[in-house]
Ligand code: AP5
């Protein structure tokens with residue numbers, strides 16, 4: 712799942728993971744886990760994540776390799792937020808070549824609106840939105856009854872920095888994958904669309920790829 716911050720990578724990947732019964736791997740979640748557990752890596756990368764900068768390629772590459780080596784990934788997996796640089800894409804080519812890059816094309820004004828109203832579960836990581844995808848009870852996770860909260864990097868100045876970094880360091884990767892012929896665009900210009908509708912569209916894209924399903 713490829714796309715700018717707030718384009719819905721996590722929202723759709725978590726639902727696709729249930730549909731396809733393969734794991735959803737969000738490198739952002741891996742980073743937040745390390746920070747939450749205050750591991751050595753977590754302490755090293757905390758300032759990058761909080762300021763919206765990319766974590767160094769070597770560190771994120773190690774976190775990803777370690778996650779992919781777990782047995783639940785043997786049948787495949789959905790990557791969300793990796794790769795974000797050409798160097799990371801080259802690491803991925805060596806570990807496991809991606810079949811399809813689903814590019815979520817969402818305009819900046821929609822992103823800013825969605826991120827400033829996002830809520831996430833501190834326990835299971837489920838994603839909500841206080842305007843568009845509300846939990847049943849305010850600030851309580853529907854799935855695990857955990858406490859919902861705002862992400863540290865969802866403040867306006869950090870959102871702007873993340874969008875800037877996406878444009879400079881990550882968007883150019885699309886050319887890399889266009890050359891491989893595996894990019895499938897999904898344009899979504901509206902602020903709110905039922906996620907199920909978009910997930911259906913992604914499944915249609917995947918079904919068209921004989922090699923995958
Ligand atoms: P990460 O956690 O990946 O953040 P991100 O890329 O900025 O993306 P987000 O998680 O903010 O957005 P999303 O696309 O998942 O959207 P969501 O589904 O939540 O990374 C965080 C940090 O970790 C990075 O800044 C970096 O420091 C580090 N990092 C991670 N990977 C790295 C890497 N590879 N290299 C280096 N550093 C790395 O949706 C957003 C909101 O919109 C939600 O409120 C949701 O409910 C709502 N929404 C979604 N879809 C819809 C819809 N259809 N209609 C209405 N609302 C919707």
Ligand code: MG
Nearest residue numbers: 720721737739
């Ligand atoms: Mg996410």
